[in-house]
Amino acid sequence: MSLLVFVVVAIAFAGLAALLRGDPGPRTAAGLIGLIVAVIAALAIDPAQIVDIRGGGIATTAYLRLFLVLGSLVGLGLAVSGLAGGSRRDAPAVTLGILAACGLTLGLVDPRAAVLVATAGGLFGVLVTLIPGNARAGATVGIRETRAVIVAGALAIAATAWFGRDLSQLAAQPVVFGLAYLAFAVAVAMRFGAIPFHLWAARLTDVVPETALPILTAMAPATLAVVALAWTDASVTPLLVNLDSARLLVLGIAIASIFLAAIAAFVQDDLEHVLGYSIIGDAGVVMLALATLDPEAWAPARLWILVFVVTRSSFAAWVAGIRAGFWTGRVADLRGWVWRSPPLAAALALVVVASVGFPGLVSFDARKAIVELAIDGPAATVVLIGTLLPLAYYGRLLAIGLSRPDRVVQPISAWRPHLARPDVTAIQSWSSHTWDTNRAFTTATVAIVLGALALATSAGAFRGPEAAAGLPPTLTGPGEVVSPVDPGDQPSPSGSVGP
């Protein structure tokens, strides 16, 4: 089973890196080699395999394969960028652990099992919250992250358990359906740190390296969102029950996240916080997809999730490039950055086009479709315009980059590659010196590569739209037909009012 190979490889290298924790060099090497092997293992996944395990099981799909290939690639890019930028070296091991959890979550057929793995995957993140020298403060952030992950997991476990049984003898009030749906939607919102559940995510940006942030707050929760979409389409949508009140709450979370996160990102003075809120804003669109309760949203939502993970990772790579190139993440200190690092300017341009898009671009059309399915009338136009608000913080970053530098902190050529003549008598010293003098160039290059990957994903490359439109993992082959259930046809408890 090709998916299990991927999972075993990822966990093995993550474990190896953890075992080598006391020795930075081998630990870093194990993490990076593991990510390279993970890319290969993801490419080798056969998207039509089924393993039946006593009624439960695992099935691979084209979407799962594409998610893992893109996830492994951005994980590798961010690991290299983090290494060059001086970030913490346990981040690659955490990325590998989360990738393994993502693979299993997307491959498990039973949502009750999938939410367990998605919750376990969220726990890997605590490792990067620990800060040597200020461990108590880091652990405080870590336990808050753990709290968000477990509370969300408990909600998802309860929701999937309520639907995951024979409901033919139903005697429940329709409100119970709404509560189960709301519980799962809130679980997804908590994992993304969507507004108003964003406080733990905001604190996370204070301690977690920027290159690990999209792995923790975008990639890991994204798989839970995919499970939620599949569960909603299979369990909630076919019900002929009025879920408007629960749906309105989910819509409120989505719209608040889209608008308020964009505003928060605009006013932040620290690039890591801009990145953190940009992730929350895009996650708002995922929440919007959960609020549609329409199978038509299945394909655009899953495509948007792919685009979301890759574009936010490429933005993180750009932030790491700025950190490594200018040794600051304070926006006000970045006057003239465009002139001082043209590659980073190109990378930001790619990120902007990939994340905001334009009519005709696959990702833009997917987002537009989600908004129109979730909201009717003029409000849809307002929300669609709201999804373009990231242009404001991108514009601010660009404006400060185009302004005249107020001080010279780096020579104008600092971004260029520097290659000294190789010294065959001291290769290690030469390679170490070359690596040190090319940190800015390395991070900028990674930012461009990931920006190009993001743009390609947004444009529908890698057969993304076809993969996103595919069926969820199933053991029965061509998908399960869910017949509508009308609680009104079932015997109601005495004194209850039918829907």
Place this chain on the structure above:
Amino acid sequence: MNPALAGAALAAVALAVVVGAVIAGSARNARTAIFGLVITMVGVPILADPLPWPLALSARLVAAVLAGYLLWVAARGHHVRTGGSLVGWPTDVFLAIGAAVVGYGSHGLGAPAAGPALAAAAGFGLAALSVLPVVTGRDILRVGIGLMLLLSGALLIRTSLGGTPDPLEQLLTAGLVAMLGGAVAILAVAARSDGGTGFEMADSTPRRSSHSGDAHPTEQR
């Protein structure tokens, strides 16, 4: 097995699970609280009818003991203390009894359930006991214990609604329980490594200097 005997055994396990949770939530001695938590976590997979497949049950039990052992290691030292209950154990007992009655009475939550009603009762009891530590806990171990109680409660409710989980789900649950224990233990050890013997949370959030010479000045380049 005789149904009456099986029912009595399930009731005893449910009682042990809730008593363990009360101890875990209210004890001020860290290792006493962890001991209570282990009783609860060991009882959770057994509170099912039929019992899980033996290998799956073994995995759950090993995971519960492993999680408890990791926390036990994190709390090494003499008289290491945790927050304990703010309202006292008698209040916790009444809270657990009230929630358990609600859970038992609403078994199935509107549709026939495939698992035992006692699992629902214990699950509701655990969920109620977890609220205070999770929401108001000011030390890492207490919040961690609250989270483990909450997860155990959710797993019991899942068993009460859907019946005994299949072996694959049991295996994944075991992994999650062990990971949560490990994560809380790592955080608890990190908190204590700063000095002091307690698990109190930091008063202020760490702020990364925006003008630092390194993106994350935590390790040598």
